[in-house]
Amino acid sequence: MADSPSKETRRTRRAVPGILLVVSLMCLIISTRSLAGVPERVGITVFGFFEKGFAAVGSFVSDTLASIAELRRLRADYQELAGKLERYTNIERGLADLQAENRRLKEQLGFSDQLSYERISARIVAKDPASLYPTILINKGIEDGIRKDMPVVAFQDGIEGLVGRILEVGHGTSIVIPIYDGSSFVAARLDKARHEGLVGGSGSTDEPLVMRFVKKSAKDEVQYGDLVVTSGFESIYPPDIAIGRVQKIRDLEYQTSIEMDLDPILDFSRLEYVFVIRSVPNARTEEASQ
Amino acid sequence: MIRSIILSTLLLIGCSFAQSAWLGGIAVLGVVPDLSLVALIWISYMNGPVSGPASGFLAGLVEDFTSAAPLGFHAFVKTAVATAASLLHGSFFIDRFLLPIVLGTLGTIAKALAAGFLSLFFGSAVHSYSFLDRIIWLEAAYNGLVAPLVFFLLAPLKRALAPERGRS
Numbered sequence: 001m002a003d004s005p006s007k008e009t010r011r012t013r014r015a016v017p018g019i020l021l022v023v024s025l026m027c028l029i030i031s032t033r034s035l036a037g038v039p040e041r042v043g044i045t046v047f048g049f050f051e052k053g054f055a056a057v058g059s060f061v062s063d064t065l066a067s068i069a070e071l072r073r074l075r076a077d078y079q080e081l082a083g084k085l086e087r088y089t090n091i092e093r094g095l096a097d098l099q100a101e102n103r104r105l106k107e108q109l110g111f112s113d114q115l116s117y118e119r120i121s122a123r124i125v126a127k128d129p130a131s132l133y134p135t136i137l138i139n140k141g142i143e144d145g146i147r148k149d150m151p152v153v154a155f156q157d158g159i160e161g162l163v164g165r166i167l168e169v170g171h172g173t174s175i176v177i178p179i180y181d182g183s184s185f186v187a188a189r190l191d192k193a194r195h196e197g198l199v200g201g202s203g204s205t206d207e208p209l210v211m212r213f214v215k216k217s218a219k220d221e222v223q224y225g226d227l228v229v230t231s232g233f234e235s236i237y238p239p240d241i242a243i244g245r246v247q248k249i250r251d252l253e254y255q256t257s258i259e260m261d262l263d264p265i266l267d268f269s270r271l272e273y274v275f276v277i278r279s280v281p282n283a284r285t286e287e288a289s290q
Numbered sequence: 291m292i293r294s295i296i297l298s299t300l301l302l303i304g305c306s307f308a309q310s311a312w313l314g315g316i317a318v319l320g321v322v323p324d325l326s327l328v329a330l331i332w333i334s335y336m337n338g339p340v341s342g343p344a345s346g347f348l349a350g351l352v353e354d355f356t357s358a359a360p361l362g363f364h365a366f367v368k369t370a371v372a373t374a375a376s377l378l379h380g381s382f383f384i385d386r387f388l389l390p391i392v393l394g395t396l397g398t399i400a401k402a403l404a405a406g407f408l409s410l411f412f413g414s415a416v417h418s419y420s421f422l423d424r425i426i427w428l429e430a431a432y433n434g435l436v437a438p439l440v441f442f443l444l445a446p447l448k449r450a451l452a453p454e455r456g457r458s
């Protein structure tokens with residue numbers, strides 16, 4: 001490159017950012033319409049592979065360091081667990097008897113077995129770098145049976161909570177859009193009072209979820225701390241998955257319904273593993289057939 | 291120049307993947323520093339109007355692929371921020387702390403303005419920051435704080451990433 005570029009070269013150089021901005025806008029125009037999806041899928045397959053690699057390097061280093069300390073603890077735990085195992089073996093024998101009895105009693109009472117969903121476990125490999133689009137990247141994709149719009153749940157402190165849904169699927173990775181994203185909506189109901197509403201995100205893990213369109217009459221029945229679960233109506237989410245607990249109730253006079261702030265049941269910053277629900281048994285069909 | 295664009299793009303993509311895979315542990319109220327943005331500001335400031343915006347555009351496209359954002363969103367935002375930073379090319383001497391902090395902070399605000407500009411045209415199809423929300427200010431402060439460290443770490447790569455500057 002010459003030391004003193006000509007006027008034409010300088011002009012061409014200055015035009016480059018403008019051209020790139022125009023190209024970006026054209027991409028946006030195309031992708032916000034129906035053509036969206038195809039380039040994203042190809043992209044996530046290619047770049048998801050590298051992102052998985054980064055996550056793998058990170059976990060290898062942290063796991064190696066952690067395992068040194070873990071080895072010491074394991075020796076002590078082993079002794080303790082050997083003793084526990086003996087006790088639990090005895091308990092298990094009693095438990096099998098109790099389970100058989102419980103099943104018989106349920107049959108007599110006419111209760112159906114708890115619905116169970118086929119789940120695919122996945123590890124979170126990355127969270128979206130920009131806080132504007134809070135997405136989660138998991139290490140399972142098309143080859144593992146993941147499809148677009150499948151619901152994603154996680155277990156934390158023994159509770160099953162709703163994480164979100166699959167937004168895009170690559171070959172070996174998928175993007176999950178969490179329920180706290182601003183564009184995410186979930187058909188929900190209050191677990192105790194059974195009133196229905198629509199839960200939406202606020203765009204951040206630190207902001208509460210908001211449940212809207214709940215009938216005004218529900219105000220007297222709702223209490224702080226009440227559990228909100230998925231309703232399953234006209235929704236991709238199966239029913240009765242915990243979403244959050246009522247934190248605040250807003251009853252604005254000019255609105256025909258009340259709004260509630262929900263404290264999410266899951267701490268999204270601590271999530272490491274999730275489960276993608278592959279098939280949801282149709283509860284209503286089963287009930288009807290009974 | 292092509293070489294510096296390719297190297298800069300790879301560096302930005304690396305930063306982007308690293309922050310999404312590793313930096314969750316240092317998140318403050320859900321916000322992690324945008325290493326890729328800070329590195330982009332440095333590259334653009336050092337190179338002028340071609341390499342910075344071109345690398346920002348390419349790295350932004352990759353971010354679009356790995357996020358829920360519509361294709362072109364990050365590409366536009368990063369190109370716009372890089373263009374703004376490249377306009378300052380050679381205007382100031384970059385010291386150890388003050389200018390990196392200012393550039394990191396202002397770059398984040400420029401990013402929010404670019405996203406806001408897009409939301410004017412694309413409405414709810416794209417997300418934008420709310421200037422009344424703490425997230426943008428938290429991210430701006432966080433990026434400002436990490437900028438001196440990022441600029442310091444990038445300085446030895448000046449010859450590879452900013453060859454024009456390196457020759458002068």
